[in-house]
Amino acid sequence: MTKGIDVLTICQLLRPAEERWIASRYRLTRADKDAVPDDIAARARALITSGLDGAPASLIDRMPRLELITVNSVGYDLVDMKKALARHIPVTHTPDVLTDDVADLAIGLMIMTSRRLAQADRFVRAGRWAREKFPVAGKVSGKKLGILGLGRIGRAIAQRAEGFGMEILYTDRAKLNTSYRFLPDLVSLAKESDFLMVATSAGPDARHMVNEAVLNALGPDGILINIARGSVVDEAALVAALEGGRIAGAGLDVFEHEPNVPPVLFGRDDVVLLPHIASSTRETRSEMGRLVIRNLEAWFSGKPLVTPTPETLAMLANR
Amino acid sequence: MSDLIDVLQVAHVVPAIADKLKATYHVHRASPGDTIAPDLAPKIRAIVAGGVAPASLLAQLPKLEIIASASVGYDGIGVTEAGARNIPVTHTPNVLNDDVADLAIALMVMTARGLATADKYVRDGQWVAKGNMKLARTVSGKKLGIVGLGRIGKDIARRAEAMNMTISYTNRRPVEGVPYKFVSSLLDLARDNDFIILIASAGPDATKMINKDVIEALGPDGILINVSRGRVVDEAALVQALKSGKLGGAALDVFEDEPNVPAELMAMDNVVLTPHLGSSTIETRTAMGQLALDNLAAWFAGRPLLTEVPETQAARRVAK
Numbered sequence: 001m002t003k004g005i006d007v008l009t010i011c012q013l014l015r016p017a018e019e020r021w022i023a024s025r026y027r028l029t030r031a032d033k034d035a036v037p038d039d040i041a042a043r044a045r046a047l048i049t050s051g052l053d054g055a056p057a058s059l060i061d062r063m064p065r066l067e068l069i070t071v072n073s074v075g076y077d078l079v080d081m082k083k084a085l086a087r088h089i090p091v092t093h094t095p096d097v098l099t100d101d102v103a104d105l106a107i108g109l110m111i112m113t114s115r116r117l118a119q120a121d122r123f124v125r126a127g128r129w130a131r132e133k134f135p136v137a138g139k140v141s142g143k144k145l146g147i148l149g150l151g152r153i154g155r156a157i158a159q160r161a162e163g164f165g166m167e168i169l170y171t172d173r174a175k176l177n178t179s180y181r182f183l184p185d186l187v188s189l190a191k192e193s194d195f196l197m198v199a200t201s202a203g204p205d206a207r208h209m210v211n212e213a214v215l216n217a218l219g220p221d222g223i224l225i226n227i228a229r230g231s232v233v234d235e236a237a238l239v240a241a242l243e244g245g246r247i248a249g250a251g252l253d254v255f256e257h258e259p260n261v262p263p264v265l266f267g268r269d270d271v272v273l274l275p276h277i278a279s280s281t282r283e284t285r286s287e288m289g290r291l292v293i294r295n296l297e298a299w300f301s302g303k304p305l306v307t308p309t310p311e312t313l314a315m316l317a318n319r
Numbered sequence: 320m321s322d323l324i325d326v327l328q329v330a331h332v333v334p335a336i337a338d339k340l341k342a343t344y345h346v347h348r349a350s351p352g353d354t355i356a357p358d359l360a361p362k363i364r365a366i367v368a369g370g371v372a373p374a375s376l377l378a379q380l381p382k383l384e385i386i387a388s389a390s391v392g393y394d395g396i397g398v399t400e401a402g403a404r405n406i407p408v409t410h411t412p413n414v415l416n417d418d419v420a421d422l423a424i425a426l427m428v429m430t431a432r433g434l435a436t437a438d439k440y441v442r443d444g445q446w447v448a449k450g451n452m453k454l455a456r457t458v459s460g461k462k463l464g465i466v467g468l469g470r471i472g473k474d475i476a477r478r479a480e481a482m483n484m485t486i487s488y489t490n491r492r493p494v495e496g497v498p499y500k501f502v503s504s505l506l507d508l509a510r511d512n513d514f515i516i517l518i519a520s521a522g523p524d525a526t527k528m529i530n531k532d533v534i535e536a537l538g539p540d541g542i543l544i545n546v547s548r549g550r551v552v553d554e555a556a557l558v559q560a561l562k563s564g565k566l567g568g569a570a571l572d573v574f575e576d577e578p579n580v581p582a583e584l585m586a587m588d589n590v591v592l593t594p595h596l597g598s599s600t601i602e603t604r605t606a607m608g609q610l611a612l613d614n615l616a617a618w619f620a621g622r623p624l625l626t627e628v629p630e631t632q633a634a635r636r637v638a639k
Contacts, residue, residue, distance in 0.1 A: 012451060100459035104482060108428030111421050115600070117429060117593060118438040124592040125585045136333065139600040141417035163481025164421065259446040266442045273441040274434060275452055280428035281432070283457040 008044035018289030054078025097287040098279035103156035113251035146193030171183025190217035202229030329371025336608030371395035402634025409614040415598030420474035426570035464512035466518030511534035531556040
């Protein structure tokens with residue numbers, strides 16, 4: 001019986017149906033991540049969070065009975081993994097279920113940016129079509145796509161891009177077992193690519209990986225797409241490169257200081273700006289929520305976790 | 320200049336092509352509906368068009384030998400009159416297929432995922448003010464019905480396959496050698512799919528083929544994408560279905576009365592509206608212009624034409 005188990009959720013992304021289900025099985029309390037009451041922090045044995053909400057050391061420290069952190073996202077860079085591992089608290093996430101949505105969005109965003117489709121929609125709605133010609137844009141099919149980070153999502157993007165007759169190049173920590181062409185460093189990848197797709201997972205070493213030198217290498221005909229994490233791109237350098245015409249455009253689903261977007265980008269037609277919605281479909285959010293549930297259920301019935309993070313898997317194996 | 324061939328250019332072409340045209344011919348600019356000056360008209364031996372060159376224009380040009388159109392469609396060109404005068408019409412098939420297919424897929428993703436609305440949401444500062452957007456719909460793994468499985472239809476299908484979609488289609492007749500399911504009835508196709516992409520070449524019988532019944536069969540979760548011709552869709556019925564929620568969403572690159580777009584559509588956030596961009600990339604416009612130039616060059620050098628339309632080919636064969 002799990003009814004007596006206290007669970008805390010600070011997750012913005014859980015859908016009502018899944019939240020209701022959890023509330024029917026556990027003593028579930030919802031709190032704002034910045035205002036978790038002391039009593040629930042003291043009691044909760046599981047924490048449900050998301051990639052946006054994270055789990056800082058300050059919160060984990062206030063939760064003496066915490067046994068499990070379940071992240072309703074694939075990325076968990078805002079979870080203090082060091083702290084969690086030191087306390088032997090396993091962390092689960094939601095890989096795979098959102099891969100397709102993210103890859104679809106990446107492809108859509110790439111075409112939108114190159115073909116100026118959001119601008120075109122604004123152009124029609126403003127009634128300008130009757131008076132003006134819409135500028136000719138840039139082609140996508142057959143161009144070179146450079147992928148930074150050929151993990152699950154990177155591969156799903158590559159699979160789609162192959163359908164568009166694109167040539168696919170990538171860089172990653174090491175050469176992988178794939179037919180796509182590997183480039184050992186990001187500057188060479190940017191130099192060779194028409195589109196640079198950021199699909200790497202975010203860690204401290206990925207911060208500002210896409211810097212001024214990388215953007216300059218991408219060049220005045222190159223387009224940057226970021227569907228990974230805002231922190232991977234040096235946003236100030238990106239804004240400067242766009243303003244200086246040193247790259248052709250950018251399609252961004254993520255930003256360094258979400259939900260704040262550099263206001264100077266709002267007036268630009270060479271960018272597409274999305275509010276971090278790569279996995280925000282009803283279908284996928286339900287799948288993600290179900291995965292949170294399966295991990296909770298597994299943990300509290302003594303079964304193996306369904307989707308532990310790799311660090312967690314290593315920790316559990318060493319016990 | 321007098322030894323250069325006089326060419327009437329009635330279309331906008333990209334600068335690189337305009338330069339090449341001027342380097343080879345004596346180019347005169349006009350609009351397709353213009354009256355051509357009487358001293359110029361008898362000198363014109365070729366028209367460079369962009370899909371429009373009506374019979375009224377052709378009738379003014381007694382020495383006209385060829386019409387080279389930098390477009391795939393030529394329903395605005397007087398092909399019957401041209402054929403009767405033994406004048407070939409050339410167009411630019413296939414060159415633009417990739418662009419149209421890219422556009423169709425992007426419009427599908429944009430509509431299902433609400434991406435144009437999302438861009439506006441960020442620019443208007445609503446992300447900060449109101450937080451996360453409401454959830455959208457997944458594309459991958461869903462069912463796509465294609466109306467018209469010609470070359471571009473197949474290019475769309477190949478891209479959709481890479482997104483793990485299940486593809487079926489309707490067409491005048493089943494297409495050989497494709498792994499997609501043929502559905503003879505448009506109504507059934509609409510009923511059984513999440514997305515419908517229209518890419519049928521638009522003969523007169525295609526007018527308002529997508530009527531109220533087809534739109535309602537696609538249903539409240541369905542999305543319609545049109546990258547063929549505006550008149551294929553009953554626009555009034557479409558607007559009505561979107562307003563009443565009987566259709567989930569629509570992405571339109573073409574309209575019944577371009578450049579006029581129904582005002583009601585402009586206020587909806589479940590639609591994406593683009594100004595007939597099908598092939599509007601610098602790469603493709605250059606390739607289309609080049610193919611028109613190559614056809615002109617072939618003609619004046621007495622070589623076979625590269626991409627003559629079937630109607631004038633047939634008429635000229637009969638004339639021989």
